[in-house]
Amino acid sequence: MRALLALNGKIEDMEALRAILETLEIHFVVGVDGGIKHLQALGYVPNVMIGDFDSVELEGYAEVWPDVEIMRFNKEKDMTDAELAFSYIQDKRFNDIIAIGAFGGRLDHLLGNVFLLEHYPNIMLLDAYNRVKLLEGPAEKTLFQRKGFLSLIPITERVEGVTLKGFKYPLDDVVIKRGSTWGISNEFSAEEATIRFDKGKMLVIIAEDY
Template identity: 40%
Template sequence: MSLSDYTPKWLELFLSLYDFQEVVAVDGGLKYAEKLGLEPTLILGDFDSISSIDYYTHRWPLAKVVKFPSEKSMTDAELAFEWMLDNDIENVCVLGGFGGRVDHMLANVFLMEQFSQLDLMFFDPQNIVKRLKGPGKWLVEETPFNLKYMSLVPLMGQVSGVSLSGVKYPLDLAKVEFGQTLGISNEITADHAIVKIEEGTCLLIQSSDKK
């Protein structure tokens, strides 16, 4: 999604739901921070996606800056998540993590498995993505962001013992194979949906069609 999709109305709603102790702007995420009126406490990356880091350090002089070489073995997002682990941060909301490049999008999604110690949620105006690992039970409510659909997508192999209730297409102890589309485009029909997983890891995605 483009920066223009992050409207003031969407941001106002987002900020009303979450209280952040840290705001980490990762490389090109500096553009998102400026657009959204967020003041970073940490600026991190190799800064190859911006024209000048000096502009942003002057704009936010109190922000700590951590610079990495452009030729490195980890993406800026992975480095940022490492920093969060090292600083005992547990709950993380990521804005702009899907961008426009498929390689970056997939890499960021797969980082949810690598950094399973973090409670990671990816947000944009059209999607919310989080990781679920069985065994477990979760209540899924309709979001205030007007996201119509709810999907379960296996992240690592088979997900078994999948039960869904309070949705248009219920499941009872189903198996969902990696690459299978059984869990795509469900809809919450009750006050909330109930998701149960006996074994496996998947993504819970709440989404809407592009307007």
């Protein structure tokens, strides 16, 4: 079961994102504050709209979608709308959760959304050109990807036992330290590639040039 969250960040290429989403089966949809505008543009009807709604006029959307559940919060709160939505959807125990609109616009929100993955590792951030997921070791992941770049960014002090197969620059049981750019911009060299590491946490990013 897969859930889709739409956050309020700027989406650079709506049509390219639409093409990606059309390949996925979406079972549950959450509009997060101004992210409901993205859902309308993409043709999705949310199951839930959540946030303080300081970025969009909620009333108009409530009229368009009168049966949609609304979870409205005070503007003065200790969590961003994104974290409220991440917490809500994690409790629903979906196998696969995708968040769009997490990039673009304000840098503070972008960084906040990325680092939320440490607490919500079952969520992947997605746009037309980037996929961001957090993995915690011991972990092994097989990727089927023939274009784009792979970047590994440690968020713990060390990520140990990093092994890459099926990439232009393979690695064998190495340590990548936080702050190092060693893991940036690798390239796929095989249709099936593998990432494995023993200890630590890191962001796994698949990115394509615009």
